[in-house]
Amino acid sequence: MGYKRKLGAQKTIFFATSNLNKSKEASDILSKYGIKITRVNVKTTEIQADSVEDVATAAVTQASKMGFLPIFVEDAGLFINALKGFPGPFSSYVYRTIGTRGVLRLLEGEKNRLSEFRSSVAFYASSDLKKCFSGTSVGKISEKERGTHGFGFDPIFKPIKGDGRTFAEMTMEEKDGLSHRADALKKFADWYLKFGAENML
Amino acid sequence: MGYKRKLGAQKTIFFATSNLNKSKEASDILSKYGIKITRVNVKTTEIQADSVEDVATAAVTQASKMGFLPIFVEDAGLFINALKGFPGPFSSYVYRTIGTRGVLRLLEGEKNRLSEFRSSVAFYASSDLKKCFSGTSVGKISEKERGTHGFGFDPIFKPIKGDGRTFAEMTMEEKDGLSHRADALKKFADWYLKFGAENML
Numbered sequence: 001m002g003y004k005r006k007l008g009a010q011k012t013i014f015f016a017t018s019n020l021n022k023s024k025e026a027s028d029i030l031s032k033y034g035i036k037i038t039r040v041n042v043k044t045t046e047i048q049a050d051s052v053e054d055v056a057t058a059a060v061t062q063a064s065k066m067g068f069l070p071i072f073v074e075d076a077g078l079f080i081n082a083l084k085g086f087p088g089p090f091s092s093y094v095y096r097t098i099g100t101r102g103v104l105r106l107l108e109g110e111k112n113r114l115s116e117f118r119s120s121v122a123f124y125a126s127s128d129l130k131k132c133f134s135g136t137s138v139g140k141i142s143e144k145e146r147g148t149h150g151f152g153f154d155p156i157f158k159p160i161k162g163d164g165r166t167f168a169e170m171t172m173e174e175k176d177g178l179s180h181r182a183d184a185l186k187k188f189a190d191w192y193l194k195f196g197a198e199n200m201l
Numbered sequence: 202m203g204y205k206r207k208l209g210a211q212k213t214i215f216f217a218t219s220n221l222n223k224s225k226e227a228s229d230i231l232s233k234y235g236i237k238i239t240r241v242n243v244k245t246t247e248i249q250a251d252s253v254e255d256v257a258t259a260a261v262t263q264a265s266k267m268g269f270l271p272i273f274v275e276d277a278g279l280f281i282n283a284l285k286g287f288p289g290p291f292s293s294y295v296y297r298t299i300g301t302r303g304v305l306r307l308l309e310g311e312k313n314r315l316s317e318f319r320s321s322v323a324f325y326a327s328s329d330l331k332k333c334f335s336g337t338s339v340g341k342i343s344e345k346e347r348g349t350h351g352f353g354f355d356p357i358f359k360p361i362k363g364d365g366r367t368f369a370e371m372t373m374e375e376k377d378g379l380s381h382r383a384d385a386l387k388k389f390a391d392w393y394l395k396f397g398a399e400n401m402l
Contacts, residue, residue: 045248045249045250045259046248046249047246047247047248047249048246048247048248048249048256048291048294049246055249058246083298083299083303084297084298084299085298086294086295086298086299086303087298088294088298090249090291090294090295093249093287093289093291094287094291096285097284097285097286097287097288097289098284098285098287098307102284102287102307105306105307105309106299106303106306106307108306
């Protein structure tokens with residue numbers, strides 16, 4: 001309650017992304033914490049790193065230079081065990097090229113469907129106040145694409161804690177209860193309301 | 202001949218790469234121009250860009266900061282038409298994860314096997330003297346892996362100008378006559394001997 005009361009005075013946080021779906025999800029999750037975000041449509045240069053944490057941290061440093069502060073970026077990847085972590089931090093490129101069908105093809109006949117969605121939220125208020133939050137969702141790759149909600153690899157990912165449906169078969173509310181992105185954003189929101197916001201008001 | 206005579210006085214050029222095979226190829230090609238290279242085993246942070254030119258240019262700027270000058274880097278990618286350019290600038294990551302077999306699997310039953318290897322050599326002597334050279338090799342993806350020479354996707358790439366063998370079925374000398382890397386390095390060597398070396402001696 002104490003946190004909520006502060007929010008009237010709280011300024012917006014900028015979210016640097018060109019992905020409208022991502023922005024919608026983040027807005028939906030953070031609004032439950034009373035945190036208001038404003039999307040900044042900026043394409044940062046992503047680095048080729050093996051972790052989404054490194055990609056997000058490098059991207060937010062770059063995004064911070066535009067002067068919209070405080071700001072955060074979110075980077076996510078799907079890590080498939082049987083494919084040595086592919087497509088990992090390159091998930092959006094892989095989605096744009098070979099797509100979900102390509103990934104299903106690579107797994108044809110493969111019994112080990114275990115995979116993990118990872119998300120990193122990198123936040124930057126000043127050079128003294130920056131932080132990265134990570135979230136995961138363990139699941140299995142389905143045999144077929146199912147569902148039309150969400151985006152990216154959602155139609156082929158069934159979270160272990162779910163009921164067998166893919167992310168794309170869930171409402172945004174249901175996905176928010178299970179997703180890597182929600183996991184990371186909730187950690188961020190908890191921290192922001194406790195420690196971050198006070199330093200920024 | 203004029204160029205060759207200068208070479209006694211010429212200092213070495215540094216080649217920033219952790220890939221020994223790449224270094225061997227570059228050394229082999231450039232030695233024919235009398236250019237001597239010294240490998241610097243450095244892992245630069247690659248950016249996620251859609252072109253190998255951008256990746257190489259960003260990498261050499263970073264590598265130049267170590268102080269070994271003049272220096273160059275080389276970045277290459279295999280762009281497959283039927284896969285919208287995949288794996289493109291992410292070829293080494295894709296090779297390390299799904300490998301040549303993964304790529305062949307994605308192309309099973311696909312008649313359009315057209316693809317292109319692209320290479321970019323980015324050279325840096327000073328902030329006033331930097332340049333990027335690009336080379337290509339058009340070819341087709343074979344139905345199976347063939348050959349044991351070379352590295353990366355060489356066992357599945359048959360250059361159009363060749364005799365049907367893959368890069369991995371050729372000697373280094375034969376590959377140098379047809380490869381994207383040799384194409385870029387030769388353009389670099391021509392320029393370096395004409396204009397670059399004079400400014401650096």
